[in-house]
Amino acid sequence: MFAERTDWPPRPDRAPPMDTAGLLDLDLRHVWHPFTQADEWATEPKLCIASAEGVELIDTDGKRYLDAVSSLWCNVHGHRNPRIDAAIRRQLDTVAHTTMLGLTHAPAIELAARLCALTGLDRVFYSDSGSSAVEVALKMAFQAQQQRPGGSARTRFAALAEAYHGDTLGSVSVGGIDLFHGVYRPLLFDCVRIPCPDRPDPEAETRCLAQARTLFAEHGPTLAGFVFEPLVQGAAGMRMHSASFLAGLCAMAREAGALLIADEVATGFGRTGTMFALEQAGVTVDLLCVAKGITGGYLPLAATLATEAVYDCFRGPYTAWKTLFHGHTYTGNPLACAAALASLDIFRDDDVIAGLRPKIEALRNGILLIDHRTVIERRQRGLMAAVRIGPFATDARVPHRVALACREDGVIVRCLGDAIVMMPPLSMTPEQIRRCTGAINAALSRVVG
Numbered sequence: 001m002f003a004e005r006t007d008w009p010p011r012p013d014r015a016p017p018m019d020t021a022g023l024l025d026l027d028l029r030h031v032w033h034p035f036t037q038a039d040e041w042a043t044e045p046k047l048c049i050a051s052a053e054g055v056e057l058i059d060t061d062g063k064r065y066l067d068a069v070s071s072l073w074c075n076v077h078g079h080r081n082p083r084i085d086a087a088i089r090r091q092l093d094t095v096a097h098t099t100m101l102g103l104t105h106a107p108a109i110e111l112a113a114r115l116c117a118l119t120g121l122d123r124v125f126y127s128d129s130g131s132s133a134v135e136v137a138l139k140m141a142f143q144a145q146q147q148r149p150g151g152s153a154r155t156r157f158a159a160l161a162e163a164y165h166g167d168t169l170g171s172v173s174v175g176g177i178d179l180f181h182g183v184y185r186p187l188l189f190d191c192v193r194i195p196c197p198d199r200p201d202p203e204a205e206t207r208c209l210a211q212a213r214t215l216f217a218e219h220g221p222t223l224a225g226f227v228f229e230p231l232v233q234g235a236a237g238m239r240m241h242s243a244s245f246l247a248g249l250c251a252m253a254r255e256a257g258a259l260l261i262a263d264e265v266a267t268g269f270g271r272t273g274t275m276f277a278l279e280q281a282g283v284t285v286d287l288l289c290v291a292k293g294i295t296g297g298y299l300p301l302a303a304t305l306a307t308e309a310v311y312d313c314f315r316g317p318y319t320a321w322k323t324l325f326h327g328h329t330y331t332g333n334p335l336a337c338a339a340a341l342a343s344l345d346i347f348r349d350d351d352v353i354a355g356l357r358p359k360i361e362a363l364r365n366g367i368l369l370i371d372h373r374t375v376i377e378r379r380q381r382g383l384m385a386a387v388r389i390g391p392f393a394t395d396a397r398v399p400h401r402v403a404l405a406c407r408e409d410g411v412i413v414r415c416l417g418d419a420i421v422m423m424p425p426l427s428m429t430p431e432q433i434r435r436c437t438g439a440i441n442a443a444l445s446r447v448v449g
Protein backbone atom coordinates (compact mmCIF):
# COMPACT_ATOMS: atom_id res chain seq x y z
CA MET A 1 0.00 0.00 0.00
CA PHE A 2 2.78 2.50 0.90
CA ALA A 3 5.20 1.25 -1.77
CA GLU A 4 8.40 3.12 -2.63
CA ARG A 5 7.93 5.35 -5.66
CA THR A 6 9.86 4.60 -8.84
CA ASP A 7 9.11 7.73 -10.93
CA TRP A 8 11.57 10.12 -9.27
CA PRO A 9 12.31 12.81 -10.40
CA PRO A 10 8.90 12.83 -12.01
CA ARG A 11 8.11 16.22 -13.56
CA PRO A 12 9.83 19.43 -14.65
CA ASP A 13 9.01 22.47 -12.47
CA ARG A 14 6.78 24.74 -14.57
CA ALA A 15 5.11 28.07 -13.84
CA PRO A 16 1.47 27.34 -12.90
CA PRO A 17 -1.37 28.62 -15.09
CA MET A 18 -2.93 31.72 -13.56
CA ASP A 19 -6.55 31.35 -14.71
CA THR A 20 -9.13 30.05 -12.22
CA ALA A 21 -9.73 26.69 -13.89
CA GLY A 22 -6.01 25.99 -14.19
CA LEU A 23 -5.40 26.92 -10.55
CA LEU A 24 -8.24 24.77 -9.27
CA ASP A 25 -7.04 21.86 -11.36
CA LEU A 26 -3.58 22.14 -9.78
CA ASP A 27 -5.16 22.51 -6.33
CA LEU A 28 -7.10 19.28 -6.84
CA ARG A 29 -3.93 17.45 -7.78
CA HIS A 30 -1.55 18.84 -5.15
CA VAL A 31 -3.15 20.52 -2.14
CA TRP A 32 -4.29 18.74 1.02
CA HIS A 33 -6.85 20.98 2.75
CA PRO A 34 -7.26 21.04 6.55
CA PHE A 35 -10.43 19.67 8.17
CA THR A 36 -11.71 18.87 4.66
CA GLN A 37 -12.99 15.59 3.25
CA ALA A 38 -11.10 15.22 -0.03
CA ASP A 39 -14.00 13.52 -1.82
CA GLU A 40 -16.32 16.44 -1.04
CA TRP A 41 -13.73 19.06 -1.97
CA ALA A 42 -13.25 17.30 -5.31
CA THR A 43 -16.91 17.57 -6.26
CA GLU A 44 -18.24 20.76 -4.69
CA PRO A 45 -17.93 24.31 -6.08
CA LYS A 46 -14.60 25.86 -5.12
CA LEU A 47 -13.62 29.45 -4.44
CA CYS A 48 -10.14 30.71 -5.10
CA ILE A 49 -9.50 34.00 -3.28
CA ALA A 50 -7.42 36.52 -5.22
CA SER A 51 -7.55 39.58 -2.98
CA ALA A 52 -9.43 41.30 -0.19
CA GLU A 53 -10.60 44.71 0.90
CA GLY A 54 -11.90 45.52 4.39
CA VAL A 55 -14.27 42.74 5.44
CA GLU A 56 -14.68 41.46 1.86
CA LEU A 57 -12.85 38.65 0.10
CA ILE A 58 -12.62 38.85 -3.69
CA ASP A 59 -12.36 35.68 -5.79
CA THR A 60 -10.41 35.13 -9.02
CA ASP A 61 -13.54 36.03 -11.01
CA GLY A 62 -13.90 39.36 -9.18
CA LYS A 63 -16.92 38.37 -7.09
CA ARG A 64 -17.00 39.83 -3.54
CA TYR A 65 -17.91 37.97 -0.34
CA LEU A 66 -18.39 39.20 3.22
CA ASP A 67 -15.90 37.36 5.41
CA ALA A 68 -18.39 36.38 8.14
CA VAL A 69 -15.97 33.92 9.81
CA SER A 70 -13.03 36.36 9.94
CA SER A 71 -10.89 34.03 7.80
CA LEU A 72 -11.25 31.33 10.46
CA TRP A 73 -11.69 33.55 13.51
CA CYS A 74 -8.53 35.58 13.17
CA ASN A 75 -9.22 38.73 11.15
CA VAL A 76 -10.03 41.64 13.46
CA HIS A 77 -9.82 45.06 11.75
CA GLY A 78 -10.47 43.95 8.17
CA HIS A 79 -8.15 42.85 5.38
CA ARG A 80 -5.51 45.21 3.95
CA ASN A 81 -5.92 47.51 6.90
CA PRO A 82 -3.73 50.50 6.00
CA ARG A 83 -2.15 50.79 9.46
CA ILE A 84 -1.26 47.10 9.77
CA ASP A 85 -0.05 46.98 6.16
CA ALA A 86 2.22 49.98 6.81
CA ALA A 87 3.59 48.50 10.07
CA ILE A 88 4.54 45.26 8.31
CA ARG A 89 6.16 47.17 5.42
CA ARG A 90 8.14 49.30 7.89
CA GLN A 91 9.34 46.18 9.70
CA LEU A 92 10.26 44.57 6.37
CA ASP A 93 12.70 47.43 5.80
CA THR A 94 14.58 46.49 9.00
CA VAL A 95 14.48 42.69 9.41
CA ALA A 96 11.93 39.98 8.51
CA HIS A 97 13.11 37.30 10.90
CA THR A 98 15.66 36.86 13.65
CA THR A 99 15.59 34.29 16.44
CA MET A 100 14.48 34.64 20.07
CA LEU A 101 16.83 31.83 21.12
CA GLY A 102 19.62 33.78 22.80
CA LEU A 103 18.78 37.06 21.02
CA THR A 104 16.00 39.57 21.29
CA HIS A 105 14.42 42.38 19.26
CA ALA A 106 12.30 45.48 19.78
CA PRO A 107 8.95 44.36 18.33
CA ALA A 108 8.86 41.23 20.54
CA ILE A 109 9.91 43.21 23.62
CA GLU A 110 7.36 45.97 23.12
CA LEU A 111 4.58 43.50 22.32
CA ALA A 112 5.36 41.43 25.43
CA ALA A 113 5.13 44.52 27.64
CA ARG A 114 1.83 45.57 26.08
CA LEU A 115 0.29 42.09 26.33
CA CYS A 116 1.26 41.97 30.01
CA ALA A 117 -0.28 45.39 30.60
CA LEU A 118 -3.51 44.24 28.92
CA THR A 119 -3.81 40.95 30.81
CA GLY A 120 -2.19 41.58 34.19
CA LEU A 121 0.29 38.73 33.55
CA ASP A 122 4.07 39.04 33.73
CA ARG A 123 5.87 36.92 31.11
CA VAL A 124 5.30 36.22 27.42
CA PHE A 125 6.52 33.10 25.62
CA TYR A 126 6.01 33.30 21.85
CA SER A 127 5.11 30.56 19.40
CA ASP A 128 3.25 30.47 16.10
CA SER A 129 -0.16 28.80 16.47
CA GLY A 130 -2.88 28.38 19.04
CA SER A 131 -2.12 24.67 19.27
CA SER A 132 1.49 25.45 20.15
CA ALA A 133 0.46 28.11 22.67
CA VAL A 134 -1.63 25.47 24.49
CA GLU A 135 1.07 22.82 24.11
CA VAL A 136 3.54 25.23 25.73
CA ALA A 137 1.12 26.09 28.55
CA LEU A 138 0.66 22.38 29.34
CA LYS A 139 4.40 21.81 29.44
CA MET A 140 4.92 24.93 31.57
CA ALA A 141 2.24 23.90 34.06
CA PHE A 142 3.54 20.34 34.30
CA GLN A 143 7.18 21.35 34.64
CA ALA A 144 6.41 24.18 37.08
CA GLN A 145 4.67 21.66 39.36
CA GLN A 146 7.55 19.18 39.03
CA GLN A 147 10.07 21.88 39.90
CA ARG A 148 8.33 23.31 42.95
CA PRO A 149 8.46 21.68 46.37
CA GLY A 150 5.73 19.06 46.84
CA GLY A 151 4.39 19.20 43.26
CA SER A 152 5.80 15.96 41.84
CA ALA A 153 2.51 14.03 42.10
CA ARG A 154 0.82 16.62 39.88
CA THR A 155 1.09 14.92 36.49
CA ARG A 156 -2.40 15.23 34.99
CA PHE A 157 -4.73 17.86 33.60
CA ALA A 158 -8.40 18.65 34.02
CA ALA A 159 -10.24 19.91 30.95
CA LEU A 160 -13.82 20.62 29.94
CA ALA A 161 -16.11 18.24 28.10
CA GLU A 162 -16.20 19.04 24.35
CA ALA A 163 -13.05 21.15 24.68
CA TYR A 164 -10.98 22.16 21.66
CA HIS A 165 -7.44 23.37 22.22
CA GLY A 166 -5.78 22.69 18.86
CA ASP A 167 -4.47 19.81 16.80
CA THR A 168 -1.03 18.89 18.16
CA LEU A 169 -1.08 15.79 20.34
CA GLY A 170 -0.83 17.50 23.74
CA SER A 171 -3.58 19.91 22.79
CA VAL A 172 -5.61 17.02 21.38
CA SER A 173 -5.14 15.12 24.67
CA VAL A 174 -6.94 17.85 26.60
CA GLY A 175 -9.46 18.18 23.74
CA GLY A 176 -12.77 16.39 24.06
CA ILE A 177 -14.40 16.38 20.63
CA ASP A 178 -14.66 12.74 19.62
CA LEU A 179 -15.18 13.44 15.91
CA PHE A 180 -11.81 15.25 15.74
CA HIS A 181 -9.92 13.45 18.48
CA GLY A 182 -11.26 9.89 18.79
CA VAL A 183 -8.95 8.20 16.29
CA TYR A 184 -5.85 9.47 18.13
CA ARG A 185 -6.86 8.18 21.60
CA PRO A 186 -4.14 5.48 21.73
CA LEU A 187 -1.53 8.23 21.38
CA LEU A 188 -2.91 10.61 24.02
CA PHE A 189 -2.51 11.17 27.76
CA ASP A 190 -5.66 10.85 29.81
CA CYS A 191 -7.24 13.79 31.57
CA VAL A 192 -9.97 14.48 34.10
CA ARG A 193 -13.00 15.53 32.09
CA ILE A 194 -15.07 18.24 33.78
CA PRO A 195 -18.72 18.33 32.62
CA CYS A 196 -19.82 21.58 31.04
CA PRO A 197 -23.24 22.63 29.76
CA ASP A 198 -23.77 23.72 26.14
CA ARG A 199 -25.68 26.85 27.12
CA PRO A 200 -25.86 29.02 30.24
CA ASP A 201 -28.76 27.09 31.75
CA PRO A 202 -28.75 27.54 35.57
CA GLU A 203 -30.01 24.02 36.34
CA ALA A 204 -27.51 22.31 34.06
CA GLU A 205 -24.72 24.48 35.45
CA THR A 206 -25.62 23.62 39.05
CA ARG A 207 -25.56 19.92 38.14
CA CYS A 208 -22.19 20.25 36.38
CA LEU A 209 -20.72 22.20 39.28
CA ALA A 210 -21.74 19.45 41.72
CA GLN A 211 -20.07 16.80 39.52
CA ALA A 212 -17.01 19.03 39.15
CA ARG A 213 -16.73 19.35 42.93
CA THR A 214 -16.60 15.54 43.24
CA LEU A 215 -14.01 15.24 40.45
CA PHE A 216 -11.75 17.94 41.87
CA ALA A 217 -12.03 16.39 45.35
CA GLU A 218 -11.08 12.96 44.00
CA HIS A 219 -8.33 13.95 41.52
CA GLY A 220 -7.22 17.35 42.86
CA PRO A 221 -3.87 16.21 44.32
CA THR A 222 -2.85 14.71 40.94
CA LEU A 223 -3.65 17.82 38.88
CA ALA A 224 -0.95 20.00 37.36
CA GLY A 225 -3.46 22.33 35.76
CA PHE A 226 -7.01 22.99 34.63
CA VAL A 227 -7.36 24.17 31.02
CA PHE A 228 -10.50 25.80 29.62
CA GLU A 229 -11.92 28.04 26.91
CA PRO A 230 -13.56 30.85 28.90
CA LEU A 231 -17.29 31.49 28.22
CA VAL A 232 -17.40 30.12 24.65
CA GLN A 233 -16.26 26.69 23.46
CA GLY A 234 -15.88 27.72 19.85
CA ALA A 235 -14.94 24.65 17.84
CA ALA A 236 -17.51 22.53 19.70
CA GLY A 237 -20.13 24.64 17.93
CA MET A 238 -20.17 27.77 20.09
CA ARG A 239 -21.16 26.03 23.32
CA MET A 240 -21.53 28.67 26.01
CA HIS A 241 -21.59 28.88 29.79
CA SER A 242 -22.10 31.70 32.28
CA ALA A 243 -19.39 33.81 33.88
CA SER A 244 -20.45 32.57 37.33
CA PHE A 245 -20.17 28.91 36.23
CA LEU A 246 -16.63 29.54 35.02
CA ALA A 247 -15.73 31.42 38.20
CA GLY A 248 -17.09 28.47 40.22
CA LEU A 249 -14.96 25.93 38.34
CA CYS A 250 -11.86 28.08 38.62
CA ALA A 251 -12.30 28.45 42.38
CA MET A 252 -12.47 24.65 42.71
CA ALA A 253 -9.40 24.11 40.53
CA ARG A 254 -7.46 26.75 42.45
CA GLU A 255 -8.50 25.15 45.75
CA ALA A 256 -7.28 21.79 44.41
CA GLY A 257 -3.84 23.30 43.72
CA ALA A 258 -4.09 23.15 39.92
CA LEU A 259 -2.67 25.97 37.81
CA LEU A 260 -5.38 27.78 35.85
CA ILE A 261 -4.79 27.79 32.07
CA ALA A 262 -7.14 29.93 29.98
CA ASP A 263 -7.25 29.27 26.24
CA GLU A 264 -8.34 32.59 24.72
CA VAL A 265 -7.11 31.65 21.26
CA ALA A 266 -10.65 32.13 19.89
CA THR A 267 -12.18 34.48 22.47
CA GLY A 268 -9.28 36.92 22.79
CA PHE A 269 -9.00 40.36 21.18
CA GLY A 270 -12.58 41.51 21.48
CA ARG A 271 -14.60 38.58 20.16
CA THR A 272 -16.83 38.22 23.21
CA GLY A 273 -17.38 41.97 23.59
CA THR A 274 -14.47 42.58 25.98
CA MET A 275 -10.77 42.48 25.12
CA PHE A 276 -10.57 39.07 26.85
CA ALA A 277 -13.41 36.82 27.98
CA LEU A 278 -11.76 36.42 31.38
CA GLU A 279 -12.63 40.04 32.17
CA GLN A 280 -16.33 39.09 32.18
CA ALA A 281 -15.75 36.12 34.46
CA GLY A 282 -13.65 38.13 36.91
CA VAL A 283 -11.15 35.26 36.97
CA THR A 284 -7.36 35.59 37.14
CA VAL A 285 -5.22 32.78 35.73
CA ASP A 286 -1.65 31.49 35.93
CA LEU A 287 -1.27 30.85 32.20
CA LEU A 288 -3.05 32.40 29.24
CA CYS A 289 -2.93 31.27 25.59
CA VAL A 290 -3.58 33.72 22.77
CA ALA A 291 -3.18 33.38 19.01
CA LYS A 292 -5.74 33.79 16.20
CA GLY A 293 -6.59 37.51 16.52
CA ILE A 294 -3.29 38.66 17.98
CA THR A 295 -1.87 39.98 14.68
CA GLY A 296 -5.24 41.26 13.52
CA GLY A 297 -5.41 38.05 11.47
CA TYR A 298 -2.35 38.84 9.36
CA LEU A 299 0.47 36.49 10.31
CA PRO A 300 1.01 33.35 12.40
CA LEU A 301 1.85 34.37 15.95
CA ALA A 302 0.84 33.00 19.34
CA ALA A 303 1.77 33.65 22.92
CA THR A 304 1.60 31.84 26.22
CA LEU A 305 1.51 34.35 29.07
CA ALA A 306 2.52 33.39 32.60
CA THR A 307 2.67 34.84 36.09
CA GLU A 308 6.03 35.64 37.64
CA ALA A 309 5.36 32.81 40.15
CA VAL A 310 5.23 30.27 37.30
CA TYR A 311 8.32 31.80 35.67
CA ASP A 312 10.19 31.56 38.98
CA CYS A 313 9.75 27.75 39.00
CA PHE A 314 12.10 27.64 35.98
CA ARG A 315 14.95 29.70 37.46
CA GLY A 316 18.21 28.44 38.93
CA PRO A 317 21.74 27.53 37.89
CA TYR A 318 21.95 25.82 34.47
CA THR A 319 22.79 22.47 36.03
CA ALA A 320 19.67 22.52 38.19
CA TRP A 321 18.06 21.52 34.83
CA LYS A 322 15.06 23.80 35.26
CA THR A 323 15.14 25.42 31.82
CA LEU A 324 12.05 25.22 29.62
CA PHE A 325 13.54 23.30 26.71
CA HIS A 326 10.99 24.38 24.15
CA GLY A 327 11.02 26.83 21.27
CA HIS A 328 10.00 27.10 17.64
CA THR A 329 12.11 28.42 14.79
CA TYR A 330 9.78 31.31 14.00
CA THR A 331 9.12 32.17 17.66
CA GLY A 332 8.41 35.90 18.05
CA ASN A 333 8.75 36.63 14.34
CA PRO A 334 9.36 40.41 13.98
CA LEU A 335 6.94 40.90 11.08
CA ALA A 336 4.18 39.20 13.06
CA CYS A 337 5.01 41.20 16.20
CA ALA A 338 4.88 44.44 14.17
CA ALA A 339 1.43 43.47 12.89
CA ALA A 340 0.31 42.68 16.45
CA LEU A 341 1.55 46.04 17.74
CA ALA A 342 -0.31 47.85 14.95
CA SER A 343 -3.46 45.89 15.79
CA LEU A 344 -3.18 46.89 19.47
CA ASP A 345 -2.67 50.53 18.38
CA ILE A 346 -5.95 50.34 16.46
CA PHE A 347 -7.75 48.86 19.49
CA ARG A 348 -6.48 51.78 21.60
CA ASP A 349 -6.68 54.69 19.15
CA ASP A 350 -10.11 53.82 17.74
CA ASP A 351 -11.58 52.60 21.05
CA VAL A 352 -12.63 49.45 19.17
CA ILE A 353 -14.14 47.64 22.18
CA ALA A 354 -16.41 50.57 23.04
CA GLY A 355 -17.64 50.62 19.44
CA LEU A 356 -18.78 46.99 19.44
CA ARG A 357 -22.20 47.53 21.03
CA PRO A 358 -24.23 48.30 17.87
CA LYS A 359 -22.52 45.42 16.03
CA ILE A 360 -23.32 42.94 18.80
CA GLU A 361 -26.89 44.24 18.78
CA ALA A 362 -27.11 43.80 14.99
CA LEU A 363 -25.87 40.22 15.32
CA ARG A 364 -28.44 39.54 18.07
CA ASN A 365 -31.30 40.90 15.96
CA GLY A 366 -29.93 39.26 12.83
CA ILE A 367 -29.86 35.73 14.23
CA LEU A 368 -33.37 36.24 15.68
CA LEU A 369 -34.52 36.94 12.12
CA ILE A 370 -33.16 33.56 11.01
CA ASP A 371 -36.54 32.00 11.64
CA HIS A 372 -36.65 28.95 9.38
CA ARG A 373 -38.67 26.09 10.91
CA THR A 374 -35.54 23.94 11.26
CA VAL A 375 -33.82 26.39 13.64
CA ILE A 376 -33.29 24.59 16.96
CA GLU A 377 -31.31 27.14 18.92
CA ARG A 378 -29.43 30.43 18.67
CA ARG A 379 -26.29 31.15 20.65
CA GLN A 380 -24.38 34.40 20.99
CA ARG A 381 -21.72 36.02 23.12
CA GLY A 382 -20.42 39.29 21.76
CA LEU A 383 -19.52 38.80 18.09
CA MET A 384 -19.46 34.99 18.35
CA ALA A 385 -22.72 33.37 17.28
CA ALA A 386 -24.20 30.13 16.02
CA VAL A 387 -27.58 29.02 14.77
CA ARG A 388 -28.24 25.30 15.22
CA ILE A 389 -30.47 23.65 12.62
CA GLY A 390 -31.99 20.21 12.32
CA PRO A 391 -32.76 17.44 12.72
CA PHE A 392 -31.17 16.19 9.49
CA ALA A 393 -29.51 12.91 8.54
CA THR A 394 -25.75 13.46 8.95
CA ASP A 395 -24.97 12.23 5.45
CA ALA A 396 -27.35 14.79 3.93
CA ARG A 397 -24.73 17.42 4.98
CA VAL A 398 -27.44 20.06 5.24
CA PRO A 399 -25.54 22.60 7.43
CA HIS A 400 -22.55 22.31 5.10
CA ARG A 401 -24.75 22.83 2.04
CA VAL A 402 -26.42 25.84 3.68
CA ALA A 403 -22.99 27.36 4.31
CA LEU A 404 -22.03 26.79 0.66
CA ALA A 405 -25.34 28.26 -0.52
CA CYS A 406 -24.61 31.51 1.36
CA ARG A 407 -21.89 32.18 -1.20
CA GLU A 408 -24.56 32.74 -3.86
CA ASP A 409 -25.48 35.87 -1.86
CA GLY A 410 -21.84 36.82 -1.38
CA VAL A 411 -21.31 35.62 2.20
CA ILE A 412 -18.69 33.21 3.55
CA VAL A 413 -19.78 31.20 6.61
CA ARG A 414 -18.94 27.73 7.89
CA CYS A 415 -20.74 25.11 9.92
CA LEU A 416 -19.62 23.07 12.91
CA GLY A 417 -21.80 19.99 13.33
CA ASP A 418 -25.40 21.24 13.25
CA ALA A 419 -24.37 24.86 13.90
CA ILE A 420 -23.96 27.58 11.27
CA VAL A 421 -21.27 29.76 12.77
CA MET A 422 -20.80 33.51 12.46
CA MET A 423 -17.80 35.35 13.83
CA PRO A 424 -17.47 38.60 11.88
CA PRO A 425 -14.37 40.82 12.07
CA LEU A 426 -14.79 43.52 14.72
CA SER A 427 -14.71 46.05 11.88
CA MET A 428 -17.81 44.68 10.14
CA THR A 429 -20.65 47.24 10.14
CA PRO A 430 -24.13 46.47 11.56
CA GLU A 431 -25.50 46.69 8.02
CA GLN A 432 -23.00 44.11 6.74
CA ILE A 433 -23.77 41.83 9.71
CA ARG A 434 -27.46 41.99 8.78
CA ARG A 435 -26.58 41.03 5.21
CA CYS A 436 -24.77 37.95 6.55
CA THR A 437 -27.64 36.75 8.72
CA GLY A 438 -30.08 37.49 5.88
CA ALA A 439 -28.00 35.34 3.55
CA ILE A 440 -28.08 32.43 6.02
CA ASN A 441 -31.87 32.67 6.28
CA ALA A 442 -32.28 32.77 2.50
CA ALA A 443 -29.84 29.89 2.01
CA LEU A 444 -31.78 27.77 4.51
CA SER A 445 -34.96 28.27 2.50
CA ARG A 446 -33.23 27.40 -0.75
CA VAL A 447 -31.50 24.28 0.58
CA VAL A 448 -34.20 22.88 2.89
CA GLY A 449 -37.28 24.37 1.24
Ligand SMILES: *Cc1c(COP(=O)(O)O)cnc(C)c1O
Binds near residue numbers: 130
Ligand atom coordinates in the same frame (compact mmCIF):
# COMPACT_ATOMS: atom_id res chain seq x y z
C1 LIG B 1 -8.28 27.62 16.88
C2 LIG B 1 -8.09 27.27 18.31
C3 LIG B 1 -6.90 26.67 18.77
C4 LIG B 1 -5.81 26.25 17.81
O1 LIG B 1 -5.20 27.33 17.20
P1 LIG B 1 -4.35 27.07 15.84
O2 LIG B 1 -3.71 28.39 15.58
O3 LIG B 1 -5.36 26.69 14.79
O4 LIG B 1 -3.39 25.99 16.11
C5 LIG B 1 -6.75 26.43 20.11
N1 LIG B 1 -7.72 26.77 20.98
C6 LIG B 1 -8.87 27.34 20.59
C7 LIG B 1 -9.89 27.71 21.62
C8 LIG B 1 -9.11 27.60 19.25
O5 LIG B 1 -10.26 28.12 18.85
